[in-house]
Amino acid sequence: MIEKLIAALAGFVIAVISRFQYVGIALLMAVESACVPLPSEIIMPFSGYLVSRGELKLWLVSLAGAVGCVIGSWLAYAIGAWGGRPLVERYGKYLLVSHRDLDLADRWFQRHGDITIFIGRLLPVVRTFIAFPAGVARMPLWRFTAYTFLGSLIWCWGLAWIGVKLGEHWDTLGVYFHRFDAVIVALIALGAGLYVWRHVRHARRA
Template sequence: MVKDAVLDFVTNYGYYGLFISLVLGIVGLPIPDEILMTYCGYLVSQSVLNYWITLLTALAGSVSGISISYLMGRRFGSPLVEKYGRRLGVTEARLGTVNSWYARFGKIVLMVGYFIPGIRHVTAFAAGLSRMSYPPFALFAYLGAFIWTFTFITLGKTLGVHWTKVSEMTHNFVLWVVVLAVVGGVIYVLYRWRKRKSKLPPQK
């Protein structure tokens, strides 16, 4: 199984294994990133890994992976989707879904996308494909990377030997993240609408 192979890889190579696995997982390979980070949190609880080094390594891997996806979308765009998209999970259907989310909720999708398996690398690719400028991409994507890595590594450290329960907890957590994202998006859209309306000259 992929999960067992990845966990063995991290067990044998420690921080290097974590970094490489997260880069490849975010770029699009089928790596169970949340389980991987929670397992590393468990290794922290057992004093095999250091918490802060693990967190920084995971953050570096996530930032590297999401940046590669962004650059791939910006540099190669549609031809890459047509030729290799399915192998990386970047399908036209997923791109359409993510683009519609961008239209509704804005750049916050880059943050929330981390918590939706199969979507996080598509959000960055879509951002590059749409020629989103780098500064706002970096602000939202890298902040999301910190929240994502901190959440699952700390979760694994807290759960300790019970870290395998993360699958059930992740399902519930992702559900709440999506709900909160939708609510936040609606509030943001209403705020923008009221702001534009306030700038309109009063009707006589």
């Protein structure tokens, strides 16, 4: 089932980039950064493959990907900033999210938001959703934009460069990243489990 889904996504990515080239890359990466799990591990390596064929330029491919990431992240950030916090404040108690948790998140992004966004843009799975909590915490937009662009540029360039080196075998990269995605998801699930356990224990004590 997963293999069929990945194959379908790969076909869609190939069609969009083959027709629209740099604009297609930016569009696809914007979708990926707007909390839609469209794998950049397919988008950028295929773009790198086209670079290896002389159809595209590596630096323009990387730039297009990074610009797309910023645009998509702005959308996710805006949703978090304008609609996310009121919803969390109203319904967060049902998800064990308190006002204290929101205040902690605000302080975290005030103190460590730069490095959080930068590193988050370099991690599979995390990079897709990191903009939303930054918006909820109202991280300064200019700093969010700068570190999103820098982290995304490195990510896009790295994947495209690998695609250049792999050539016609660019699609083999997705297999390895899929395994890494599973590790990231497991760690997130573990963190969520610890979070729920801590809140349930605190509620029982109260």
